[in-house]
Amino acid sequence: MRALLLKRLLQLVAVSWGVGTLTFILMRSLPGDMAYRIAASRYGMDAVDNRAADLVREELGLNHSAWSAYWQWFTDLLSWNLGNSLVSGEPVATQLWHMLGHSVVLAVAGILLSILIAIPLGLASAFKGGWLDRSLLMVSTTLRAVPVFVIGLLAIIMFALEWNLFPVAGFGTPAHLVLPALTLALSLAAISNRVVHTEARRVFGSSFFEFARMKGLSPSQTFMHHGARNIAVPVVAFLGIQLITVVEGVVMIESLFSWPGIGHGLAHAIFARDIPLIQGAALMMGVLFVVMNTLVDIACHYLDPRGGQLA
Amino acid sequence: MSLIHIENLAVYAGNTELLAPISLTLEKGQRLTILGQTGSGKSLLAQAIMGNLPNSLRTEGRVTLFGEEVNAKQRQRFWGRRISMLPQEPWNSLDPLMGAQQQLEQTYRMVAGESAANAQQKAAYTLALQGLQDSGHKRVDQLSGGMAQRVAIACAMAGGAPVLLADEPTKGLDVSRRDQVVQQLMSQSKQGALITITHDVAVARQIGGRMMVIKSGELLEQGNTSDILSAPQHPFTKALIEADPVNWPDKTPASSHKTPLVEVQDLTIGRGNKALSKHLNFTLHQGEVVGVVGDSGCGKSTLGDTLLGVHQAMEGTILRHSQAPLHQWQKLYQDPTAAVSRAVSLATLLEDTVKLHKIDRARIAPLMRQLGLDEALLQRNSEGVSGGELQRFCMLRALLLDPVFLFADEPTSRLDPITAKEVSQLLVDVAKQNGCAVMLVSHDPDLIEKRCDRVIRLDA
């Protein structure tokens, strides 16, 4: 467990370094006077002049070698000085804070909904097999072949444009959350219901499950005491693997539904080449990703006393 | 009233008969052993009696338990309470996430209907009786095979079922552990009936009672165990009994060996930081067959790897008195399928070896004849031949290298008894003819006794 946490810590450092370096390269590769643009992002478009730009140039070492500029870039990053957006002029940190709330709501709603869909369907298909299993396999395969933004697009066309049940895009009311969360949940459940199915079949077919019946437990006792936890361990580990899908899904879904979260912010910032915001949003996603992974590690460790080496 | 009465029980897959009709009756206090090789259909019989055959199979015949005729579905409510089955591999049959005592406690509570406090007390008492008082909190991955088997037996008996079916209860256990398990089965079954399914003649002999011999789904003969073991009627039974190492003919007297090959002084072997066997001293001579015995975990395989130089010794010295190059120090493995690449045909593998060491091709054919290997086998890959054939192929490859030393790590334990007898005899004979020293590892002291010039015993 300690080795695992150490690994996660290394990842945190790696995220900061990686994002910082990539955005630094991004900054150096942009045309035009970078110092001027950054000064504008700090002090606002009106207050900026050549003097301010020179100050920034001095401060960030843009007039020095690339290496000292790189160093300067990092000290800023480490002191959590993320600067202001080049587009809106607002501090990046404040913007991120707003976005974070929206993203978390979407991610949590999507994951919960996907669990509500995947676990009953996966268990039912493992119990019953036959037509239920085959049709679920077909639906899952189809959904997996479709990228998440296409699922969202179809959801918009059907539920919003054709039947007018939910708003097309935007945020503010609970109704706005339904389609984005559903889209995320479907893309997650398409895979996870099969994982639940496979794990349940593995456990139902295992010697220990059969032996529990042989020694006299009823089918429901056997499932409660020997089935549920043994199925849960690999499924939770898989949810950890699925976090990548969650984050990637959030980026696409937010962009599609104009849901003002971090993914939406990142995509827009890249489109607008708003470097401070790119850096901030990417950093935030990376940190969140590592933190969520750590939580899954801990959950696995708690569920599986053997040391959680399943993932 | 007999505890269990079976009339013409047969198993079919579609229209194929997997198990020919069998009838048997057991009264209280009786024991029955069903003897047969792997794949003989004896496990099917156990499952047919319990009523837990896979859905793809169909049974015919009648099963009467405690004077009540019951179909497979109705038998389920007898499970654990009246009839219980001990699984083949206990380490796969205990819940991997739950402690041993908890599983036993649960059975006392939910099957026998004890109160929580009583169940806990009984579970602790039963475990202590089996010498497992300190292992109650352990999960199956922390238990040894023998410990897991004892926990599984306790769980199977906790519901108080008078009829116990044990399917290969000694598979994969050392001789000493095997005897313990048989003792436990015998003592637990005094109040009921015991049906044991095994391939091991020694187990059948220990259990006594009545016996049935099965081959490819057919009953060959039945009667009192002692009668059958002393005067088998069917040729197959005869072969099976003769294949038990106890009944092997005695070895030919050893010729004297003088030239030392390897000298081991104060050797300590181990894995990681854990010493397995300490202060070993022995000398191995050219052309000598030496047995190595000891319980599992005492480092028999590690000794081989250390002598071969694959593994580092923890302490002490190994002195090689021979200038033979490295590839003349060879090894045979317990599981030949794991020791041979399955990617290409055996002929290709043989060709690889021949090319690498520039071996005279004329030597291959006579050696193959001696080992009883058919030319046609070489066209297949390792998965297409039987375990015995593959082990002999491994011997062929090793012997072509003119080895001076051959470490044979339980080379026959995965083979059926009849093949095991042949292969181990061949190994010793061919090695002696070629002047190769053999170190033969086995968990079976009888086998070592019959095949080796002398024995090294390792203690854990």
Add this chain to the structure above:
Amino acid sequence: MISSLSRTQKTGAGLLLLLVAYAIFGPMLQNGDATAQDLNHILTPPNSEFWLGTDHFGRNMWIRLADALQLSLMMAALCVLTSAVIGVTAGVLAATGGRWLDRGLDALVTMILALPGLVLVLIFAAIVPGSFWMLYVAISLIQWIEYFRVSRAITQRLTRSPEVQSSKLMGFGQWYIFRRHYWPAIAPQLFTIAAFGAANAILMMASLGFVYVGIQPPLAELGLMIVEHFPYYSDAPWLLAQPLLLLALVVLACHLMGRGRTQ
């Protein structure tokens, strides 16, 4: 080889073959090119002249789709090839080449995995906007890890196995052991990883196109086309359906090929 494929895999392979044929030979069957606009013929439904109709700039959809498919397949093939070669080499070396190499590679993988793949690709795409090659580098950077992990795990297991020990005792060298033991165990797994990897590369590129940071117009790209056609979904539903369907089909073909022995 073909006979060892399951029916599902054969279906996938057949579908993929069909799509590849369309991508390569499709454009030869119709006149014109993918970017030529014809504002007199916008949003034409499929007819005998334009087999798949025209888009909002009057561009020939048959040719545009084939072009887009070509781009996607090329990306997939390049990424699979690059990441498989790098991943397997690194995996086998890590398992056989000593402790420090293994640790170093493990740390590198841990670092790359700290960021979700798509975010990493997004940032790379931002550095050189609209560049096919930047996307290729970014996607391969993520995808080699899967090959690395699998081949490392298999090799690690095998280095301690009797079969490798036996070959070593007989005097065979590392290259022989790779050829006879490691590679035969790794190869069947590669096929599955490659099939899903190809699907992922295609999806990744389409996703970037969809949020406007991937391949830039007027080039034809499936994700980009979907977002461009969306406004016309009620006037010309087939226009939106075409790239959607094509994308789903090519991903499905890959997924079907990757499934099989394991399920």
